[in-house]
Amino acid sequence: MACFRTRFLFSRESAESEACDWFAGHKLLYYKFPLLKNMNRSTEYSIKFRLLAALLIALAAAPSQVLAAEAQSIEIVVSANREQPKTSAPLSSKKVKSSDTASLLSDEPGVSLQTGGGVSSLPVVNGLADERLLICVDCMQITSACANHMNPPLSYIPTSSVGKISLNAGVTPVSLGGDNIGGTIVVESEPPVFAGKGKGNVVTGSLSSYYRSNNHARGASITSSVASSNLSLGVTASHDRAANYIDGHGNKVTSTYYESNNLGLKLAAKTDSGILTLKAGLQSIPGQGFVNQWMDMVDNKASYVNAGYKAGYGWGKLDASVYWENTWHKMDSGDDKLPVALRPPVSMPYMPMETRGISYGYTVKTDILVSKNSILRLGNEFHRFTLDDWWPPVAGSAMMSPNTFVNINNGRKDRYALFAEWEAKAGDNLTTILGVRNEQVRMNTGNVQGYNGTATYSADVATFNAQDHSRNDSNWDLTAITRYQASSTESYELGYARKTRSPNLYERYAWSKSWMCSGMIGWFGDGNGYVGNSNLRPEIAHTVSVTGQWNDKEKSSWLLNVTPYFTHVHDFIDVERVGGRTFSAPGYEVRNILQFTNHNAELYGINVSGTVGVWDSEGFGNGKLHGVLGYVHGINVDNGNSLYHMMPLNVKLSLEQKISGWTNTIDAQFVGRKSETDPLRFEPRTERYVLVNLSSACQYRNMRIEVGVTNLLDKFYYLPLGGINYDNFLDSKKTTPFGPLAGQGRSFNIGMTQSF
Numbered sequence: 001m002a003c004f005r006t007r008f009l010f011s012r013e014s015a016e017s018e019a020c021d022w023f024a025g026h027k028l029l030y031y032k033f034p035l036l037k038n039m040n041r042s043t044e045y046s047i048k049f050r051l052l053a054a055l056l057i058a059l060a061a062a063p064s065q066v067l068a069a070e071a072q073s074i075e076i077v078v079s080a081n082r083e084q085p086k087t088s089a090p091l092s093s094k095k096v097k098s099s100d101t102a103s104l105l106s107d108e109p110g111v112s113l114q115t116g117g118g119v120s121s122l123p124v125v126n127g128l129a130d131e132r133l134l135i136c137v138d139c140m141q142i143t144s145a146c147a148n149h150m151n152p153p154l155s156y157i158p159t160s161s162v163g164k165i166s167l168n169a170g171v172t173p174v175s176l177g178g179d180n181i182g183g184t185i186v187v188e189s190e191p192p193v194f195a196g197k198g199k200g201n202v203v204t205g206s207l208s209s210y211y212r213s214n215n216h217a218r219g220a221s222i223t224s225s226v227a228s229s230n231l232s233l234g235v236t237a238s239h240d241r242a243a244n245y246i247d248g249h250g251n252k253v254t255s256t257y258y259e260s261n262n263l264g265l266k267l268a269a270k271t272d273s274g275i276l277t278l279k280a281g282l283q284s285i286p287g288q289g290f291v292n293q294w295m296d297m298v299d300n301k302a303s304y305v306n307a308g309y310k311a312g313y314g315w316g317k318l319d320a321s322v323y324w325e326n327t328w329h330k331m332d333s334g335d336d337k338l339p340v341a342l343r344p345p346v347s348m349p350y351m352p353m354e355t356r357g358i359s360y361g362y363t364v365k366t367d368i369l370v371s372k373n374s375i376l377r378l379g380n381e382f383h384r385f386t387l388d389d390w391w392p393p394v395a396g397s398a399m400m401s402p403n404t405f406v407n408i409n410n411g412r413k414d415r416y417a418l419f420a421e422w423e424a425k426a427g428d429n430l431t432t433i434l435g436v437r438n439e440q441v442r443m444n445t446g447n448v449q450g451y452n453g454t455a456t457y458s459a460d461v462a463t464f465n466a467q468d469h470s471r472n473d474s475n476w477d478l479t480a481i482t483r484y485q486a487s488s489t490e491s492y493e494l495g496y497a498r499k500t501r502s503p504n505l506y507e508r509y510a511w512s513k514s515w516m517c518s519g520m521i522g523w524f525g526d527g528n529g530y531v532g533n534s535n536l537r538p539e540i541a542h543t544v545s546v547t548g549q550w551n552d553k554e555k556s557s558w559l560l561n562v563t564p565y566f567t568h569v570h571d572f573i574d575v576e577r578v579g580g581r582t583f584s585a586p587g588y589e590v591r592n593i594l595q596f597t598n599h600n601a602e603l604y605g606i607n608v609s610g611t612v613g614v615w616d617s618e619g620f621g622n623g624k625l626h627g628v629l630g631y632v633h634g635i636n637v638d639n640g641n642s643l644y645h646m647m648p649l650n651v652k653l654s655l656e657q658k659i660s661g662w663t664n665t666i667d668a669q670f671v672g673r674k675s676e677t678d679p680l681r682f683e684p685r686t687e688r689y690v691l692v693n694l695s696s697a698c699q700y701r702n703m704r705i706e707v708g709v710t711n712l713l714d715k716f717y718y719l720p721l722g723g724i725n726y727d728n729f730l731d732s733k734k735t736t737p738f739g740p741l742a743g744q745g746r747s748f749n750i751g752m753t754q755s756f
């Protein structure tokens with residue numbers, strides 16, 4: 001029992017995240033059997049409580065009516081198995097540091113971020129990035145509707161709305177989703193609030209605001225709910241904006257500004273056996289700079305509706321959801337690039353490009369209790385993404401007129417999925433999961449045209465339009481996981497997965513081999529041009545990983561997790577050079593035109609995370625040291641090159657003190673030298689660096705205040721996964737070599753949240 005109390009006393013966030021667990025159907029993993037009323041409790045240490053939770057939370061966190069109302073309304077199940085180390089700061093302090101939702105994962109082992117826009121970076125897990133990961137935002141599987149992936153799935157939910165974000169890396173159960181080879185990221189907004197029985201109607205909510213000095217980032221958000229004991233109506237609104245950031249040398253890094261506005265509505269109703277939720281939202285991003293791209297986001301408007309039903313029955317559990325999401329996106333030279341491009345000699349200042357992407361689909365999953373110790377999960381999913389990508393003509397430009405350039409015409413990627421997964425406990429100490437999943441992927445697109453009929457476009461258009469564009473893939477995924485609890489202080493897990501990802505629409509259908517047009521395609525931030533390949537095959541990853549966990553008996557004073565992994569990817573979608581471009585004197589900088597091509601690749605690495613109690617005294621409170629280490633190595637087996645954007649060896653250490661309502665943290669991030677780079681993409685090398693951050697949070701009644709300094713020493717460093725600084729190249733009128741992208745200098749941050 002001691003450890004349950006520890007978890008709930010840890011912070012308000014952990015109490016809330018346990019509460020969220022109930023809503024997350026797909027969190028029902030092998031090490032957690034919540035909701036399954038007939039499970040073997042003697043081995044599962046499960047306790048189910050309603051009023052007790054209210055009491056514990058009330059004791060643990062601020063004496064807030066909000067939490068009490070939530071706790072009474074939610075059936076919470078706590079499982080003591082497989083305690084995860086608390087290696088990372090609670091969500092609220094991460095939200096003060098960044099407005100980029102992907103950054104909320106940055107303290108997780110194996111996770112790094114590939115630089116995009118200020119609210120649009122791309123997560124990388126164990127060396128596999130972006131669409132190699134499946135990302136679900138409130139059960140929606142959204143696809144980037146942009147040739148540069150400026151609007152990736154995590155950009156659709158502001159950090160202020162995130163209630164829970166979780167990652168399953170590498171070997172993941174097939175019930176968590178398909179069409180990925182690297183793992184699954186699940187983001188959920190704050191769960192609906194209900195009033196306690198007999199409490200009448202309650203009005204709850206919170207107001208938050210923050211400021212970060214480096215780039216004058218500021219924002220405000222509000223969440224509010226009106227609820228009875230079985231109906232709940234919630235609204236969220238947020239505004240986030242920032243100017244360009246300043247690097248450690250005091251120089252402005254242009255095209256790093258952003259502004260994002262979000263509005264969401266949530267309606268929820270309790271039934272006898274579950275909860276029905278209906279959510280809708282709007283987003284507007286009127287501007288977001290992309291310093292490592294030729295273009296910036298100049299407008300992005302999105303809307304979505306989704307509905308979900310999660311219920312528990314005597315036979316098991318049902319989890320169903322349906323969604324629709326619509327994005328209109330425009331890119332062009334933004335506020336910083338345009339004046340530079342217009343300065344003589346003028347260099348292609350205008351190149352409007354527009355996209356319309358629509359994602360919709362459904363998921364139905366059931367967890368069937370076959371016996372006391374086994375569960376059968378069956379599921380069916382459908383996901384469709386449609387995309388139009390067109391570039392309006394530019395008056396006065398011979399190259400870019402008189403017609404509209406059609407990049408993707410009515411492109412479509414449909415996924416029909418079925419899976420079955422069997423999870424069983426053999427005895428008290430052994431758990432096994434076996435799963436199989438099939439996805440039928442159907443892709444197609446219509447004919448295309450260039451800006452005009454000149455030789456720049458005509459041959460590529462004729463070749464592309466003469467082809468049959470429809471492609472059908474039958475993708476099989478298999479997962480086998482076994483977990484052995486050797487004793488109360490050690491456990492081991494062995495997993496194998498075969499996972500498959502079909503190419504995206506740009507990888508198969510981007511058709512122009514001209515330098516100008518191919519240069520607009522690519523989500524790598526490297527300045528190269530990219531061309532699609534309709535003969536691409538799906539990439540198939542075979543991953544083996546082992547996890548060892550060691551801890552003290554109570555799991556309260558120390559914990560160590562070690563996970564080595566190996567992945568062989570058959571038909572990994574990499575590139576081959578099909579052309580190039582040499583820029584002006586005196587630099588004569590060169591870039592390649594690269595075509596997506598199947599290769600074989602291998603990745604291996606290790607993730608280590610742990611936590612250890614350092615002191616516990618009346619005068620100094622409670623002190624803990626957390627640590628995370630990540631190492632990854634990836635090569636293209638066919639040509640021996642390093643895979644693109646492999647994060648160098650990195651370690652994060654943080655020392656945290658909790659004392660009477662205060663949490664004080666000092667942390668340091670050590671990043672090694674990046675010497676393994678992809679020569680085909682001219683990937684820059686970067687030097688090693690250390691960043692030090694300080695933060696302090698105080699909870700007083702219903703108010704939480706956080707202050708902190710990021711990059712305390714104002715260290716100048718280059719981002720290992722930042723790509724190139726295109727703005728500097730443009731500023732030199734394309735005459736200097738491309739340089740790597742510098743990271744942000746020192747910033748003083750403050751954030752405040754008032755609950756009511």
Ligand SMILES: [Cu+2]
Binds near residue numbers: 146147148149329330
């Ligand atoms: Cu774009």
